[in-house]
Amino acid sequence: MVESLSWDSLDYPLQPWIQTAIEVMGFQAMTAVQASTIPLFARNKDVVVESVTGSGKTIAFVIPLLEKIISEGANSASFKKGHFHSLVITPTRELSNQIQSVINSFLAHYPDDMPPVKSQLLIGTAQKTVRDNVADFLRDRPQLLVGTPGRVLEFLQAPAVKTSSCSMVVLDEADRLLDADFFKDTESILRTLPKQRRTGLFSATISEAGQQIFKTGLRNPVKVSVNSERRGPTSLGLYYTVVRPEQKLQNLISIFNHYKFRKCLVYFPTCMSVTLFYSFLQYLQKEKKVVEQDLQIFSLYGKLQTASRTKTLDTFTETPSQAVLLTTDVAARGIDIQDVDLVIQLDPPTDTSVFLHRAGRTGRANRTGKAVTFLNEGREEDFIPFLKVKDIHLKSIEIKSEDFSLEGDFYDVFKGWILEDRARFDLSVRSYVAFIRYYSNHSASSIFRLQSLDYVGVARMYGLFRLPRMPEITRYFQDVDIKDGWIVQPPIDMDRYAYKDKKRERARLEELKNIEKINDKKKLKFELKKKNMAWSNKSQSKEAKAERKANMTLKRKAIEEQIAREEERENSELSKDWKDEVLSRKRKQMKSTNELQGSFDDL
Numbered sequence: 001m002v003e004s005l006s007w008d009s010l011d012y013p014l015q016p017w018i019q020t021a022i023e024v025m026g027f028q029a030m031t032a033v034q035a036s037t038i039p040l041f042a043r044n045k046d047v048v049v050e051s052v053t054g055s056g057k058t059i060a061f062v063i064p065l066l067e068k069i070i071s072e073g074a075n076s077a078s079f080k081k082g083h084f085h086s087l088v089i090t091p092t093r094e095l096s097n098q099i100q101s102v103i104n105s106f107l108a109h110y111p112d113d114m115p116p117v118k119s120q121l122l123i124g125t126a127q128k129t130v131r132d133n134v135a136d137f138l139r140d141r142p143q144l145l146v147g148t149p150g151r152v153l154e155f156l157q158a159p160a161v162k163t164s165s166c167s168m169v170v171l172d173e174a175d176r177l178l179d180a181d182f183f184k185d186t187e188s189i190l191r192t193l194p195k196q197r198r199t200g201l202f203s204a205t206i207s208e209a210g211q212q213i214f215k216t217g218l219r220n221p222v223k224v225s226v227n228s229e230r231r232g233p234t235s236l237g238l239y240y241t242v243v244r245p246e247q248k249l250q251n252l253i254s255i256f257n258h259y260k261f262r263k264c265l266v267y268f269p270t271c272m273s274v275t276l277f278y279s280f281l282q283y284l285q286k287e288k289k290v291v292e293q294d295l296q297i298f299s300l301y302g303k304l305q306t307a308s309r310t311k312t313l314d315t316f317t318e319t320p321s322q323a324v325l326l327t328t329d330v331a332a333r334g335i336d337i338q339d340v341d342l343v344i345q346l347d348p349p350t351d352t353s354v355f356l357h358r359a360g361r362t363g364r365a366n367r368t369g370k371a372v373t374f375l376n377e378g379r380e381e382d383f384i385p386f387l388k389v390k391d392i393h394l395k396s397i398e399i400k401s402e403d404f405s406l407e408g409d410f411y412d413v414f415k416g417w418i419l420e421d422r423a424r425f426d427l428s429v430r431s432y433v434a435f436i437r438y439y440s441n442h443s444a445s446s447i448f449r450l451q452s453l454d455y456v457g458v459a460r461m462y463g464l465f466r467l468p469r470m471p472e473i474t475r476y477f478q479d480v481d482i483k484d485g486w487i488v489q490p491p492i493d494m495d496r497y498a499y500k501d502k503k504r505e506r507a508r509l510e511e512l513k514n515i516e517k518i519n520d521k522k523k524l525k526f527e528l529k530k531k532n533m534a535w536s537n538k539s540q541s542k543e544a545k546a547e548r549k550a551n552m553t554l555k556r557k558a559i560e561e562q563i564a565r566e567e568e569r570e571n572s573e574l575s576k577d578w579k580d581e582v583l584s585r586k587r588k589q590m591k592s593t594n595e596l597q598g599s600f601d602d603l
């Protein structure tokens with residue numbers, strides 16, 4: 001947000017109540033992206049908007065949507081029941097919620113004596129089924145819908161919901177909505193909407209979507225690219241620090257204890273790692289008193305129920321005291337919390353574009369912020385030149401190491417905490433396994449290579465004392481002196497290692513007894529093997545099955561193709577007609593998709 005322009009400089013006057021809302025929100029001038037986008041999107045142009053995080057993209061689409069609802073009479077009594085005017089799709093429930101709040105803060109100034117304008121949230125929650133959503137929709141008659149792809153799709157498929165009046169659609173965080181995880185749903189939603197509509201795609205990293213952009217039904221789109229030479233806002237300081245994995249948690253605590261910040265987001269690689277480290281940090285703060293006592297620690301990840309996610313985010317946002325939110329990429333995009341002045345990435349994300357989104361949770365709207373990324377010593381340091389090529393420049397920062405007043409070293413304390421309850425060990429193993437999976441999925445695979453990972457150091461970081469038997473790492477066991485996976489000596493007596501939960505412990509002892517009763521050596525070996533089976537092996541066998549199935553399908557296809565080729569040779573005349581038919585169908589198909597897709601020549 002470097003440039004700013006007066007709201008009066010728009011070539012048409014905004015609705016008076018929208019002007020009032022802007023004044024009340026204290027937005028004295030438009031940001032660059034707003035000045036470029038609002039006149040286009042509100043004036044019947046499709047837009048593809050790329051502008052850095054925190055530059056005000058939300059209002060750049062909310063104002064045109066509200067303006068068009070009024071100018072196209074969607075607020076009048078003649079707008080038919082079961083119809084809606086505009087749709088905003090976002091990848092997360094949190095972001096949908098946030099956009100809905102921005103819309104409502106505008107609508108709070110909408111005059112009472114005008115036919116009402118309403119918006120409705122469509123996200124998956126335990127409280128509201130899609131049937132409830134449809135009932136609310138028919139009762140309240142909102143013109144503007146905001147939601148996540150899964151729920152929106154289900155909603156649009158309800159017979160009572162008519163899509164034919166939808167004249168505007170926005171894909172916020174469009175590159176995410178067009179990636180492999182969401183594409184099917186996004187495409188299905190777009191297919192249900194009229195072709196004669198306005199489409200807006202918004203993201204700080206829209207270019208990442210590549211050719212997928214053209215599958216959204218854009219018609220003569222205009223590309224708005226603000227500050228495209230910079231990959232992040234000027235108010236955001238990007239830093240990295242190089243550490244050994246087992247040092248990371250201590251350095252994190254050191255930041256909590258010694259660095260000045262109001263609110264901090266810490267990104268962890270997986271839901272399980274958030275659960276594990278959240279519990280352990282609580283213990284260190286409450287029992288061991290080595291974490292700043294006034295610091296409030298929260299955790300948020302995708303597997304939690306929506307209500308609990310919303311509550312956590314609200315409490316974190318509203319708390320006046322210093323606070324930390326441990327989270328995953330569920331909170332990487334779009335989330336706008338004013339006081340966040342520090343972001344920490346405990347591990348770089350597997351996808352580089354996510355790096356900018358995570359870091360961009362701070363340094364928003366000209367407020368200063370710092371984002372620090374932890375890198376493991378060694379090969380991961382190549383991530384810095386890798387980012388430089390992408391015009392992302394990080395400076396090195398030294399984190400003061402914490403001098404803990406703990407009995408024993410940090411790892412021993414962690415290990416001791418895990419030994420108190422076998423359930424913690426299970427969680428730690430699962431977190432570690434999930435991390436190894438995560439690591440092997442890095443898009444920058446030449447830098448983040450499993451072969452170069454200090455997997456023993458990582459195990460210590462996760463408080464483990466024995467490495468799980470994962471094929472991904474056991475093949476490197478011979479490189480270091482690891483006997484049967486134990487990284488502590490003497491090994492822990494696993495038979496006597498108990499669950500704190502009585503019921504769970506009884507079940508474990510029962511199972512142990514049953515195994516002892518087995519006289520048959522072969523069966524015993526099988527049971528023990530089953531009991532100790534590596535986590536990854538279990539799913540590996542599922543994966544192996546799926547792979548075998550896929551191979552069989554491929555083989556079958558190859559045989560069928562071979563037969564078809566032979567038949568084709570024999571019946572060349574016959575196949576000519578068939579080929580023509582296929583070709584003409586293909587041509588027709590191409591024609592219809594071309595009509596749909598538009599082109600980037602006009603951008």
Ligand SMILES: Nc1ncnc2c1ncn2[C@@H]1O[C@H](COP(=O)(O)OP(=O)(O)OP(=O)(O)O)[C@@H](O)[C@H]1O
Binds near residue numbers: 034
């Ligand atoms: N014209 C303006 N003047 C001052 N602040 C503004 C203006 N417009 C928006 N903001 C504020 O800027 C912040 C960031 O806006 P917004 O969340 O829309 O950013 P974004 O570009 O969508 O970021 P991201 O890419 O991270 O989703 C918000 O707190 C918003 O209230």
